[in-house]
Amino acid sequence: MGRLEDKVAVVTGAAMGNGWGITKVFGREGAHVAMLDVSDEVSGAAKEFEGQGYKVSVCKVDITDFNAVKKAVDEVARKLGKIDILVNNAGIAKLVPFLEMTDEIRDLHFDVNINGAWNCTKAALPFMVEKNYGRIVNISSVTGPIVTDTGQTAYAITKSALWGFTKALAMEVVRNNITVNAICPGMIDTPMVRNGIAEFMPDDPQSVIDILASGIPMKKLGTPEDIGEMAAFLASDAAGYITGQPFVVDGGSTLPESALSVMD
Ligand SMILES: NC(=O)c1ccc[n+]([C@@H]2O[C@H](COP(=O)([O-])OP(=O)(O)OC[C@H]3O[C@@H](n4cnc5c(N)ncnc54)[C@H](O)[C@@H]3O)[C@@H](O)[C@H]2O)c1
Known part of the structure; x- marks a missing residue:
């Protein structure tokens, strides 16, 4: 039996x-996963997964568009009868120094990273309240609430905002048997990170990955599955008494007090 058997x-x-x-x-872990994404790549990823025998459905949707999100989430609930778990993961990050950051770039971060999570939660929460059961996991970051690099003012605001949202919503739905928690990843090896590095150092992106890894006590970037494992725990019944909390998954990157600790 998986930890998320029969969950949607x-x-x-x-x-x-x-x-x-x-x-x-x-x-x-046994869940049926409704994969929401604005990218065409979502269909290929779902097909690959379905081919391995897992239960998935695909919704190509821009989470900044509430009506489109509501339609997609309603369709999932109609087909599968319920929504047990929502992971607000979609996000963007563009590194731009504050004085060069246009209002458009700032607002794009706010729209996707904050309003997107807001829209998806507005659409999914009524189904959780109806069944008196739910697990919401918001993907925040260590960036903003704990640490930062230059160029991250807009991104940092949005990731800090998700901490506040997590706590405030957790309080509101605690009597509905719905938990709301946040994961704060450190440096994870994803297209977001790889593409950002390629823009900054197109000739030798691996050298930047190596530098980043050398500053992390575990000497490596995290994997998307590391985040998946924490999300699965928070979404499982084992985490039923945990709500309103942020969980850092960062290979110890926020630990060192001095550079001495990460020297080889
Ligand atoms: N990679 C890291 O090091 C890291 C660290 C901390 C937090 N995070 C957070 O993890 C989450 C995922 O990041 P990632 O690194 O996997 O990014 P990624 O760019 O590799 O993947 C993001 C996915 O979100 C989708 N997306 C973007 N805008 C969307 C929209 N408007 N509607 C629907 N889908 C949309 C993209 O198409 C893509 O599939 C983000 O919230 C990010 O802030 C990442």
């Missing part, structure tokens, strides 16, 4: 990166 999970940003890692772990 909606995972946003499921086509690649952390969302794909979460989808794979959830599928292995």
